[in-house]
Amino acid sequence: MTDLRIADVRVTPIAFYDPPLLNNAGCHQPFALRSIIEVETEDGVIGLGESYGTKDVLAGLAALAPAMRGLAVTDLNGLWFRTAKALPDAPTRLTLRVGGAIEVAMWDALGKATNQRVVDLLGGPVRETVPFSAYLFYKFARHAGANEDDPWGEVLSPEQLVGEAQRMVDEYGFDAIKLKAGVLEPEAEIAGLEALRAAFPDAPLRIDPNGGWHVHTTLNLLPRLEGLVEYLEDPTVGIAGNAVIQAATDVPLATNMYVVEPSHLPPNMAQDAFRVILSDHHYWGGLKASRDLSEICRIWGLGLSMHSNSHMGISLAAMAHLAAATPNLTYDCDTHYPWQTDEVIEGGKLKVQGGALKLPEGPGLGVTLDRDALARLHGNFRALDYDVRDDLSEMHKHWPDWKYGRPKF
Amino acid sequence: MTDLRIADVRVTPIAFYDPPLLNNAGCHQPFALRSIIEVETEDGVIGLGESYGTKDVLAGLAALAPAMRGLAVTDLNGLWFRTAKALPDAPTRLTLRVGGAIEVAMWDALGKATNQRVVDLLGGPVRETVPFSAYLFYKFARHAGANEDDPWGEVLSPEQLVGEAQRMVDEYGFDAIKLKAGVLEPEAEIAGLEALRAAFPDAPLRIDPNGGWHVHTTLNLLPRLEGLVEYLEDPTVGIAGNAVIQAATDVPLATNMYVVEPSHLPPNMAQDAFRVILSDHHYWGGLKASRDLSEICRIWGLGLSMHSNSHMGISLAAMAHLAAATPNLTYDCDTHYPWQTDEVIEGGKLKVQGGALKLPEGPGLGVTLDRDALARLHGNFRALDYDVRDDLSEMHKHWPDWKYGRPKF
Numbered sequence: 001m002t003d004l005r006i007a008d009v010r011v012t013p014i015a016f017y018d019p020p021l022l023n024n025a026g027c028h029q030p031f032a033l034r035s036i037i038e039v040e041t042e043d044g045v046i047g048l049g050e051s052y053g054t055k056d057v058l059a060g061l062a063a064l065a066p067a068m069r070g071l072a073v074t075d076l077n078g079l080w081f082r083t084a085k086a087l088p089d090a091p092t093r094l095t096l097r098v099g100g101a102i103e104v105a106m107w108d109a110l111g112k113a114t115n116q117r118v119v120d121l122l123g124g125p126v127r128e129t130v131p132f133s134a135y136l137f138y139k140f141a142r143h144a145g146a147n148e149d150d151p152w153g154e155v156l157s158p159e160q161l162v163g164e165a166q167r168m169v170d171e172y173g174f175d176a177i178k179l180k181a182g183v184l185e186p187e188a189e190i191a192g193l194e195a196l197r198a199a200f201p202d203a204p205l206r207i208d209p210n211g212g213w214h215v216h217t218t219l220n221l222l223p224r225l226e227g228l229v230e231y232l233e234d235p236t237v238g239i240a241g242n243a244v245i246q247a248a249t250d251v252p253l254a255t256n257m258y259v260v261e262p263s264h265l266p267p268n269m270a271q272d273a274f275r276v277i278l279s280d281h282h283y284w285g286g287l288k289a290s291r292d293l294s295e296i297c298r299i300w301g302l303g304l305s306m307h308s309n310s311h312m313g314i315s316l317a318a319m320a321h322l323a324a325a326t327p328n329l330t331y332d333c334d335t336h337y338p339w340q341t342d343e344v345i346e347g348g349k350l351k352v353q354g355g356a357l358k359l360p361e362g363p364g365l366g367v368t369l370d371r372d373a374l375a376r377l378h379g380n381f382r383a384l385d386y387d388v389r390d391d392l393s394e395m396h397k398h399w400p401d402w403k404y405g406r407p408k409f
Numbered sequence: 410m411t412d413l414r415i416a417d418v419r420v421t422p423i424a425f426y427d428p429p430l431l432n433n434a435g436c437h438q439p440f441a442l443r444s445i446i447e448v449e450t451e452d453g454v455i456g457l458g459e460s461y462g463t464k465d466v467l468a469g470l471a472a473l474a475p476a477m478r479g480l481a482v483t484d485l486n487g488l489w490f491r492t493a494k495a496l497p498d499a500p501t502r503l504t505l506r507v508g509g510a511i512e513v514a515m516w517d518a519l520g521k522a523t524n525q526r527v528v529d530l531l532g533g534p535v536r537e538t539v540p541f542s543a544y545l546f547y548k549f550a551r552h553a554g555a556n557e558d559d560p561w562g563e564v565l566s567p568e569q570l571v572g573e574a575q576r577m578v579d580e581y582g583f584d585a586i587k588l589k590a591g592v593l594e595p596e597a598e599i600a601g602l603e604a605l606r607a608a609f610p611d612a613p614l615r616i617d618p619n620g621g622w623h624v625h626t627t628l629n630l631l632p633r634l635e636g637l638v639e640y641l642e643d644p645t646v647g648i649a650g651n652a653v654i655q656a657a658t659d660v661p662l663a664t665n666m667y668v669v670e671p672s673h674l675p676p677n678m679a680q681d682a683f684r685v686i687l688s689d690h691h692y693w694g695g696l697k698a699s700r701d702l703s704e705i706c707r708i709w710g711l712g713l714s715m716h717s718n719s720h721m722g723i724s725l726a727a728m729a730h731l732a733a734a735t736p737n738l739t740y741d742c743d744t745h746y747p748w749q750t751d752e753v754i755e756g757g758k759l760k761v762q763g764g765a766l767k768l769p770e771g772p773g774l775g776v777t778l779d780r781d782a783l784a785r786l787h788g789n790f791r792a793l794d795y796d797v798r799d800d801l802s803e804m805h806k807h808w809p810d811w812k813y814g815r816p817k818f
Contacts, residue, residue, distance in 0.1 A: 074532075075534075124483060124487050263708065269679075292705075296705060
């Protein structure tokens with residue numbers, strides 16, 4: 001009998017290059033912070049996870065990791081008891097991130113130890129390829145102080161946006177297109193969407209102002225958005241504010257900001273605010289909690305898709321296995337993956353083709369660590385002079401007068 | 410690598426002696442009908458399940474069983490696709506019963522094939538012993554036409570009820586006590602409860618009229634029930650009717666009648682009708698769906714316990730593994746098990762001691778089939794002249810003037 005007990009949990013913070021992408025909070029910093037989690041069983045099987053690499057999550061993982069020894073990798077109840085015990089004063093938000101990071105590695109270890117894929121452990125595959133969407137950002141041509149433009153160049157106008165989309169669709173074959181908004185004046189962003197519609201007549205479009213619009217602004221914009229987008233993501237702040245908007249339109253509202261942990265579900269259902277949940281196993285509490293969320297969406301008749309942050313291939317593989325085991329995935333998933341140039345897994349970047357990722361082959365998540373790459377990316381992390389994400393300060397290097405506001409417009 | 414694909418699914422209907430227990434629908438027939446499910450993998454591992462043995466469920470199982478061949482025992486998504494395909498016109502109620510019956514056997518097979526207990530596969534044990542409650546019934550001394558009284562004798566008065574409770578508590582050590590009601594006039598049944606309170610001052614009490622009381626009757630009875638019961642189960646009919654009662658009292662309302670499949674959850678939450686769900690993997694769609702239900706109860710702040718029908722040890726083991734993996738089991742589970750004298754598993758009846766069942770040892774559910782007993786109980790089934798449950802006709806053999814009503818009083 002395989003010994004499924006955990007012998008060791010290792011966490012390695014990494015940093016990888018990220019382009020100067022814009023959003024309602026500011027501008028992405030030159031390096032994105034992540035953590036790579038290894039759960040090693042008594043038999044030497046190593047399960048992998050990937051999560052946030054910011055200071056609070058790393059501190060939480062450091063507290064929880066030694067407490068995981070001796071637990072079976074199947075024991076998710078035990079994981080959450082130990083997480084609560086290791087982080088007695090942490091907010092739910094952090095508890096879910098820390099426990100969820102290790103949970104994914106437990107599934108991977110179980111799969112690798114028993115020669116089963118994670119998709120099988122999560123209930124079986126309903127698809128072998130998972131559809132993703134093009135994720136467009138406004139962006140600067142280069143990071144502040146950089147010597148040359150990145151390959152994507154500046155994207156601030158509708159024409160540049162169409163160019164970015166064309167390149168991304170050509171390269172990856174995406175069907176749906178999402179625009180990260182809340183950056184420019186709403187009129188300018190909707191002009192960008194309309195330019196995308198003209199260039200891609202059949203593409204399902206989405207826009208995500210990240211809570212950057214006032215309720216009255218959004219209500220005024222609805223006539224232009226209806227018929228243009230398949231969903232409207234987090235137009236304004238909070239469940240109550242978005243409920244006002246949802247009551248005024250048939251365009252479904254989606255969220256990855258205001259229904260982000262289980263306790264947000266009851267008020268969302270009671271107020272009929274968001275009709276699409278963009279799940280994310282990194283903050284929802286791992287793969288099991290995300291499967292639970294998908295069942296809740298099915299029962300309550302909500303749409304379901306998947307949110308993304310800047311990430312490597314371990315996260316992409318986990319998202320794909322989860323999505324492949326989820327019957328009611330009603331929209332193509334988001335991913336930042338095309339924006340990343342580096343990779344921490346053996347074989348380099350996973351191939352997104354025809355707008356979809358085929359599940360990596362092999363047991364567990366189907367990916368293994370490239371330890372040279374891990375060491376290099378960990379070196380990046382150690383060389384950085386920041387350990388939290390701060391889009392606002394980064395934005396001020398480009399646009400000193402930029403004002404943060406949520407809602408802003 | 411173990412071959413987890415299903416080679417064969419066998420279903421054996423059985424019948425076992427059941428006492429003349431009374432409820433709002435009438436009287437239990439002399440034999441209860443069940444089905445024993447065997448899921449055999451390509452490697453010859455046999456997983457067990459137990460479910461209803463009535464005509465509709467048996468027909469559904471007969472349609473689904475051959476369609477299960479080739480599916481991996483991990484593939485719950487595949488199970489539900491095949492169930493829907495095999496039973497295209499079945500109501501959800503039946504689909505969940507049929508698929509759920511096989512689902513349990515799939516978990517048992519997976520556990521036995523990989524040397525893991527079902528509780529481990531369901532998320533890990535939060536308890537190794539599962540608390541059950543004493544389940545009291547009004548009853549006749551003997552079945553119509555029988556030659557002698559059964560060992561429990563007649564129970565129709567408060568004194569007889571206390572005697573039944575004393576015997577059951579003495580024998581099994583139960584803490585909580587539940588009274589199946591909706592049989593006699595409500596005043597008489599509450600007098601029974603009050604006699605139980607006097608005889609068992611510290612026992613958590615429950616009463617279940619099975620929807621037999623009118624709203625106004627229940628509202629009038631509330632002052633006597635408050636402070637007397639830990640929950641009030643299905644006092645009247647339907648979600649809306651019970652919501653009127655819940656709005657009038659702090660005693661939580663529980664249900665196993667009106668929130669019995671996923672689609673009933675949203676209206677229940679919206680109307681704040683029932684605050685305790687009595688889950689039952691036999692009708693809820695199996696163990697995974699029941700774990701999902703427990704998460705939903707946790708998120709929405711509902712209490713959770715477990716409903717029971719007349720059953721054998723396979724069902725009891727499945728209930729126990731499920732309850733052992735469920736952190737938020739807020740009340741002791743129901744079980745009819747003390748009323749059963751027969752058994753279909755090796756080693757005879759599982760031992761309930763100190764009001765609790767220790768999880769059976771060994772992989773999977775920890776129980777194996779006694780094939781001689783199975784053959785004998787199958788013989789019972791074949792010898793019967795009924796294939797559906799009909800408490801009303803049985804009642805008329807005793808009390809010809811009995812009128813069915815829901816609500817009745």
